[in-house]
Amino acid sequence: MTKQITEKLQQKLFSNSIIFLKDGIERLVNDDNGEEDFIEPDLLILTCTSFQISIELAIKALIVEKSGIRSIIHNKQKNLTDNEIEKLFFENRIKTKEFDTLKNFVKSQNFIEELTKDEFRIIDEFQNYRNKIVHFTYFFPEGEFYDKKEDLLYYMIHILFKILLSTNSQDMKPSEFIEYTIGGDLHKKLIKYTPYINSMKRLAEQYSDKIFKCIVCGNRTYSQEEEYCYCCNFNGEHFTPIDCDYCKEKGSVIYDNLNIELNNNEMKGLCLNCDNDGIIFQCPKCGFAYNIETKIGDYCTNEKCMNE
Numbered sequence: 001m002t003k004q005i006t007e008k009l010q011q012k013l014f015s016n017s018i019i020f021l022k023d024g025i026e027r028l029v030n031d032d033n034g035e036e037d038f039i040e041p042d043l044l045i046l047t048c049t050s051f052q053i054s055i056e057l058a059i060k061a062l063i064v065e066k067s068g069i070r071s072i073i074h075n076k077q078k079n080l081t082d083n084e085i086e087k088l089f090f091e092n093r094i095k096t097k098e099f100d101t102l103k104n105f106v107k108s109q110n111f112i113e114e115l116t117k118d119e120f121r122i123i124d125e126f127q128n129y130r131n132k133i134v135h136f137t138y139f140f141p142e143g144e145f146y147d148k149k150e151d152l153l154y155y156m157i158h159i160l161f162k163i164l165l166s167t168n169s170q171d172m173k174p175s176e177f178i179e180y181t182i183g184g185d186l187h188k189k190l191i192k193y194t195p196y197i198n199s200m201k202r203l204a205e206q207y208s209d210k211i212f213k214c215i216v217c218g219n220r221t222y223s224q225e226e227e228y229c230y231c232c233n234f235n236g237e238h239f240t241p242i243d244c245d246y247c248k249e250k251g252s253v254i255y256d257n258l259n260i261e262l263n264n265n266e267m268k269g270l271c272l273n274c275d276n277d278g279i280i281f282q283c284p285k286c287g288f289a290y291n292i293e294t295k296i297g298d299y300c301t302n303e304k305c306m307n308e
């Protein structure tokens, strides 16, 4: 099989996976109330199914990329020539292996290192819902309608995205993947969807000891360590944060340190932890910055630098 054809098929599987993922997200953000409560049973069934179809296609795309087209096709057709396989594909007559076999192959080959045993077990659960829904019905116990919104988002962010991001070795954070690959409009809706914000907050907590409120989207999803907001993708690395005199947090007050010189070395600053603001002075000589409303004592001024 030529590299070109393999890539074409892999891309097709990937883009089909995105179609179902988008469909699931769209339905969720448009039809759900966005609160942490009960999810309508119809919506749950449809979203589970969309996400599961998306994952099945994503796994195939990943296998084709890592180990070639023959790894996903049925044994009966495996020994055909490249030309015959290609022909069958374009005639829609190719038979692929069962999802379970493909999933176990990904697991045994360790194609996605970050996917844990527990997460593979969750894939089995969703596979079970999907099969039952498609072939008959799945009875979700009453109480489950309350936890399922969270489960759906976990499935999307921690499992489906890991598979999709492993194909084409994309080094992106989940929210970047949504904004740049899935679409800006859906991303805008998701960053206002409470279950999504909560999931992103938990994800940010995994990577940073301190989580602050983001100055752009207003969600508490800003990772201090990475200087990055897990919800809206705001990047704060150009700011030099200082400590807060109100809540005593370290490196939580940000101000426009790049333009401060144009403003007589004074700018409004905001604490991303406690929301208090103040006027920040940044010494033009030594760069030391402080809140002039709260610091008492001798500090640098425009006239005199204390570190000179």
Ligand SMILES: [Zn+2]
Pocket (backbone or CB within 6 Å): 214, 215, 216, 217, 218, 219, 221, 229, 230, 231, 232, 233, 234
């Ligand atoms: Zn943000």
Ligand SMILES: [Zn+2]
Pocket (backbone or CB within 6 Å): 244, 245, 246, 247, 248, 249, 252, 271, 272, 273, 274, 275, 276
């Ligand atoms: Zn503060």
Ligand SMILES: [Zn+2]
Pocket (backbone or CB within 6 Å): 283, 284, 285, 286, 287, 288, 300, 301, 304, 305, 306, 307, 308
């Ligand atoms: Zn100074």
